[in-house]
């Protein structure tokens with residue numbers, strides 16, 4: 001695991017047109033928890049930045065809930081940003097946090113489902129620099145213990161391969177520990193979403209586990225092993241999908 005610059009994942013240019021289908025509603029569930037946390041706070045800020053904003057759905061929801069809030073989004077996929085531009089009046093900036101250094105400070109910085117691409121520490125460093133003193137950070141993410149039954153079935157993937165590909169924290173507890181170890185923020189709200197999933201055919205497992213989930217990053221290297229596993233996996237295949245939504249404030253704010 002390093003904090004070196006990550007190359008943009010070309011996947012998102014390819015899937016931008018269909019990304020919002022969110023087949024099992026799992027991205028929406030994380031996003032909704034984040035929106036609820038802001039509502040419950042209640043959030044009253046005037047500026048918000050969404051890092052890895054994708055197709056802009058969260059920005060559009062912020063615009064609806066907080067119409068006076070000025071919105072920015074950053075994403076390396078120009079195709080995802082084109083979809084976002086059709087949904088929401090926001091300043092949309094192509095790139096990553098390595099490229100985009102806004103002059104503004106923000107009352108809210110969010111990042112949803114981007115921990116596969118940037119480490120939590122690097123994102124928190126960025127937030128520490130660009131968040132207003134009373135601002136909040138909204139995170140939605142999976143952790144590596146997501147879809148445990150599928151991961152157990154795919155034990156042919158070495159831990160070293162996982163370590164090389166992923167910055168995503170191992171578990172809910174590790175995510176909290178890494179935020180606390182970073183030191184700049186405290187967790188003010190932590191919710192998890194757990195959904196039982198049932199797959200009745202192998203095409204659905206292949207699509208969910210290997211094409212759209214965390215296996216995708218190294219799918220091609222293990223295609224044969226995965227197909228062999230799929231051929232014998234008992235049906236229906238059941239798993240648990242988990243995501244976590246966290247709201248953080250600056251430690252120095254209290």
Ligand SMILES: C[S@@+](CC[C@H](N)C(=O)[O-])C[C@H]1O[C@@H](n2cnc3c(N)ncnc32)[C@H](O)[C@@H]1O
Pocket residue numbers: 006007008009012027031051052053054055057058074075076077080095096097111112113114117118
């Ligand atoms: C799983 S999607 C999440 C999109 C959106 N946040 C959501 O919740 O629907 C991951 C997004 O991260 C973007 N991304 C990839 N590498 C990134 C990086 N280094 N920094 C920020 N975003 C990145 C992708 O282009 C994609 O839009």
